[in-house]
Amino acid sequence: MxxxxxSANQHKVRELRMIFADHRVITPPELxxxxxxxxxxxxxxANAYAKALxxxxxxxxxxxxxxxxxxxxxxxxxxxxxxxxxxxALAGAPGVFSARFGAEEGASSDDERTALLLxxxxxxxxxxxxxxxxxxxxxxVDRFYCAQETWRGEIxxxxxxxxxxxxxDPVFMLPERGVTVADISDxxxxxLSHRGRAARALNGVLASKGI
Numbered sequence: 001m002x003x004x005x006x007s008a009n010q011h012k013v014r015e016l017r018m019i020f021a022d023h024r025v026i027t028p029p030e031l032x033x034x035x036x037x038x039x040x041x042x043x044x045x046a047n048a049y050a051k052a053l054x055x056x057x058x059x060x061x062x063x064x065x066x067x068x069x070x071x072x073x074x075x076x077x078x079x080x081x082x083x084x085x086x087x088x089a090l091a092g093a094p095g096v097f098s099a100r101f102g103a104e105e106g107a108s109s110d111d112e113r114t115a116l117l118l119x120x121x122x123x124x125x126x127x128x129x130x131x132x133x134x135x136x137x138x139x140x141v142d143r144f145y146c147a148q149e150t151w152r153g154e155i156x157x158x159x160x161x162x163x164x165x166x167x168x169d170p171v172f173m174l175p176e177r178g179v180t181v182a183d184i185s186d187x188x189x190x191x192l193s194h195r196g197r198a199a200r201a202l203n204g205v206l207a208s209k210g211i
Contacts (some may be wrong), residue, residue, distance in 0.1 A: 001068055002026055003211075006035060006080035009167040011193075016079075017022050019199040030041060031068045033058065033186035042084045044134035044148065051135040052080035054146065055210060072139060077211065079202075081135040083195060085168045087155060088128040089121060095132075098168070114159055114171050127155045129172065133194035135202050137211075145205045149197035154181055 001023045005016060008027050017025045028035040037054050041047040056078045059071040069076050083099035094101035094117075101107065102116040121127060131151040138144040158172040162182030168180035174192075181189055190196040 001077045004031065004055070004059060004069065004071060004076060004078045006037070006051050006078060009195070012081075015186075015190065015193075016199065018186065019196055020203075028055075031062075032066070033062055033068065039082065039096065039099075041082075042096060043137075044084065044132050045146065047082035047096060048080050048134040048136045049138075049144065049146075051082065051195065052078055052138040052199065055080060056138050056140070072110040073155075074185075074211075077206070078138045079196065080138075081133055081198065083131065083133040083146075085172070086123070086130050087117070087131060089124040089126045092183075110167055112115055114168055117155065117168065118158065118171060127173075129153055129155050131168075131194040133202060135195070135198040137206060139200055142166065145209070145211075147198045147201035147205060149194050149201060151192065151194040151197070180196060 003020055003025045004022050004023050005013065005027050005121050007013065008029055013025065013027055024060060035058060036057055037051045039047040041050055056071050058079065065068045071078050086092045086095050097160045101113045105116060107113045107116045109144060130153065132158050134146065134148040136144055136146050154173045154175055156171045160170045160180040160182045162170060162180060164186065165181045
């Protein structure tokens with residue numbers, strides 16, 4: 001099956017290509033289309049669905065004027081996800097604003113956002129947190145499939161020197177292992193992560209529908 005992914009984020013593309021290894025994952029640039037979508041929803045589902053639908057509708061129009069895959073074809077599925085980090089001591093923030101966390105304070109990179117997060121948690125007694133991923137597979141306005149999963153952990157006291165993962169991974173601690181996500185292998189991350197769990201759950205839903 002061709003998975004038409006509503007993202008060109010290289011970190012996310014790399015992860016999803018490993019997770020959906022039995023399928024062909026195709027990005028907007030590889031299709032020759034420009035896709036940008038502003039996430040304005042107040043839930044992960046709202047953002048993921050709106051993004052998936054916007055990409056689906058763009059491809060529907062484009063396939064009439066070029067040779068890109070038809071998003072309604074039986075062997076094709078448009079997929080989008082929205083993910084984020086929810087920190088207990090921050091009342092669930094940054095949540096759906098994870099990618100824009102601290103923008104008003106000048107944070108514009110992963111390193112700056114993780115540094116700001118650690119700063120805001122200085123002295124906090126609770127460091128519990130969880131990742132969320134909502135993943136949508138869509139074949140039309142009224143025909144879509146959804147899976148949402150979480151990954152529980154804690155925010156570390158300091159940034160890890162590990163080179164794995166991206167985003168908040170260097171400060172997302174796995175207490176049972178005593179390491180952050182940046183310290184584990186890609187294969188381990190895909191097995192444990194919110195995105196890996198959501199992708200497998202979505203795969204299960206699709207399989208049950210014969211897709």
